Amino acid sequence: MIVLQSQAEEIAEANELLADAPAETILRWAVRTYREKLTMATAFGAEGCCILHLLAEIDPNVRTFNLDTGYQFAETLELRERIRERYGIEVEYIRPESTVAEYEAEHGGPLYNIRPDQCCHDRKILPLRQAVVGYDAWISAIRRDQTNHRAVAGVVQWDAKFNLVKINPLLNWTRKDVWSFILKNDIPYNPLHDRGYPSIGCWPCTASVGEGEDERAGRWAGSGKKECGLHVVEVEDGGGI
Numbered sequence: 001m002i003v004l005q006s007q008a009e010e011i012a013e014a015n016e017l018l019a020d021a022p023a024e025t026i027l028r029w030a031v032r033t034y035r036e037k038l039t040m041a042t043a044f045g046a047e048g049c050c051i052l053h054l055l056a057e058i059d060p061n062v063r064t065f066n067l068d069t070g071y072q073f074a075e076t077l078e079l080r081e082r083i084r085e086r087y088g089i090e091v092e093y094i095r096p097e098s099t100v101a102e103y104e105a106e107h108g109g110p111l112y113n114i115r116p117d118q119c120c121h122d123r124k125i126l127p128l129r130q131a132v133v134g135y136d137a138w139i140s141a142i143r144r145d146q147t148n149h150r151a152v153a154g155v156v157q158w159d160a161k162f163n164l165v166k167i168n169p170l171l172n173w174t175r176k177d178v179w180s181f182i183l184k185n186d187i188p189y190n191p192l193h194d195r196g197y198p199s200i201g202c203w204p205c206t207a208s209v210g211e212g213e214d215e216r217a218g219r220w221a222g223s224g225k226k227e228c229g230l231h232v233v234e235v236e237d238g239g240g241i
């Protein structure tokens with residue numbers, strides 16, 4: 001889909017206005033602008049937990065969801081319950097059409113080792129496409145300093161992959177900012193972070209990392225894959241993500 005010129009101008013204006021704004025200001029703007037057409041995907045990473053904490057204050061009714069691939073860590077699923085208890089926010093599970101058992105039977109075994117792009121496509125991207133139908137904008141928890149793809153993101157941008165406006169309130173935060181905020185506000189977080197997992201996805205594709213290693217080095221370690229595809233830039237009519 002091609003973003004309309006007028007919409008592209010509005011996005012560019014908002015991005016300019018909010019480029020250096022605090023995360024709370026960006027979220028308040030998003031809630032005010034998109035109302036019930038705003039949604040958020042979260043994998044319950046440290047950054048996502050910060051945004052859920054902010055949303056609990058600003059508007060806990062923003063629809064939030066988790067892409068439950070069937071391969072998530074038990075600690076991640078437990079964190080969803082802890083978030084619900086603390087904030088009253090019930091993050092909705094969005095699941096692929098097939099269970100893990102059905103999927104692996106269909107393909108003669110798991111695909112995460114041999115065709116991880118297809119596995120991510122089938123178990124994350126396709127369900128996400130369904131989950132955002134009818135929404136105008138989505139909130140993501142990416143930080144600019146995480147990957148080269150994320151370095152070129154904007155605070156407000158057009159997401160050509162999912163035909164939505166994408167809002168990245170923590171884009172300018174560092175890892176240190178995230179952890180200072182979590183500790184200061186006693187925000188629930190995944191205990192795996194304390195066991196050498198700075199970035200957590202599905203268990204088959206997430207390894208612990210050593211001291212000083214890149215924080216995403218444990219994601220699809222040993223392969224060239226760095227992203228599941230949700231946050232990869234796609235250039236269309238002048239750019240988008």
Ligand code: SF4
Nearest residue numbers: 112116119120202205
């Ligand atoms: S992260 Fe791994 S297990 Fe999860 S959907 Fe992608 S390839 Fe499959």
